[in-house]
Amino acid sequence: MTNVFLQLLINGIIAGAIYALVASGFSLIYSTNKFVHFAHGGIIALSAYFLFWLFSKLGLNFYLSALLTILFSSLLGYILNKIFYRPLRAKKSSSSVLLVASIAILILLESLVLLFFGADVKIINFIKNNQGIEFFGAIITPLQITIILVSVILFFALFVFMKKSKIGKAMRAVADNRDVAEIVGISSEKIYSWSFIIGSAIAGCAAILISLEQNITPTMGTNLMIKGFTGAIIGGITNVPGAILGSFLLGIVENFGIWFMPSGYKDAIAFILLFIFLLFRPQGILGIKNNQK
């Protein structure tokens, strides 16, 4: 019984780390841009395939491929913002319009993946020996430990960046109040670009870790996005630490849910949790209630 409990807890933390990788970049972009960038999931999917192409097709060194993947994802985020979102923002489109555009972009990216790589599942065969380690009767693989460690380091680095660096401070200023930030000389367009670059770089890291742990499929972006979004809402969408906390909570709740329901209903559990939060605490765990739209 305790073994099952511990195993589910560990599985929950692993799932939570993966969701948090998605949610942190997403909520960073949301906090400054104030619209739901659903195509974030598409960036993850395309980056995972980019890594697959470099490492498995071209046979590049894995660490070099990983580095190039992160560069690719941040560039992709920057370009998407420049060619799609920026013109719409310039026309004073509402956040709903931007949301619809982002869903269209997500489908565009996923369809491109389908077109170039086909619908079959791909595997990045980098870690050959992935024997589980026994840990108080529960099993965890070295890769899963790596995922948790890397994500924690990444979140810590992000936290320090947001608190200490000049760009991080400017981002928080724009997130807080764009107009006031503009008055003190912070260009909001520049900050939007930076949020896309940094948020998408995190998406690149997420893509690398996820594609080592799971198979890569063309629709992975959408699935991850739903979870990342749910985690972000639960924790407080405009608050990056909150989004990370919410994602871990989601991962743990989902995995304990399997005790009561067949595993195919994981999505349904996530959705029920989302509903509960939207109903009773729409600003999320760490979110601050404000009435601005």
Added chain:
Amino acid sequence: MIDAYFIHLLILIGIYLILAISLQLSLGYSGLLNLGHIAFFGIGAYVSAILSLSGVPFLISILVAGIISGFFGWLLSLPTNRLKGDYLALTTLGFSFVVYAIFLNWVEITKGPFGLPGIPRPNIFGIDFSSNTSFLILVVIFVLISYFFIHRICNSQFGKALEATRDDELAAKSLGKHTLKLKSISLAVSAFFAGIAGCLFASYITFIDPSSFTFMSIIPILLIVIIGGLASLRGTILATIIIVLLPEPLRFIGLPSSILGPIRQIVFALMLILIIYFKPRGFFGKVDLE
């Protein structure tokens, strides 16, 4: 041969039209950014398929399909009624994911990924609708009924109250309108007609599986509504014809279906982005997407 293909396209236009005008009611007239419309379409398709396969007459199964879809629309509206814009969009989108997960996983009822084959074509009071020509007549009848009802609803006092709620909820409330109730009814009626469309789809194709109801399928319908223009039923008709016919020439180039599918999606996605940039109100739209 050409005739058969032409009839097939007309049937598709009819089914899409019911789906699109029902989305107009919730999205265009009530301003609810409902991205879960495919879920109601799917619920209607599955309910009617299961009923028809166990021998229930067509008229009863289409009615039950509509009512159950409508019931889920009403149910979804209860927690989402107070949500605005983005939040509503994503909750309804999430709803369509859950419904898809249920189609895929509730194997005892839906047969999961294998789908439900052999759904009978309708037979109403001894009149057989198994040929495509006769099925087209049936679809046209249902399109006319749906159009008539939705047109009437939109131009009634109820419809005006919905539009007032969309434009300024606080003002509508202060005039004594029960805006939450109005939105619930709107979503329920919208879901009802989506269910009807789903039933027609299931009995036309005679086979359904979860892949027809993924969230990606919302894109062409959303595109129809936005191209036609929000709160314009006339525009919707024109847009439905264009969107259904548009990817058809691709079929004659002779591309394999594994390439055709993604290309269709890319065309739709690009069109959606271009239309919201260059002509956000579509052909005859009266309001902006808020």
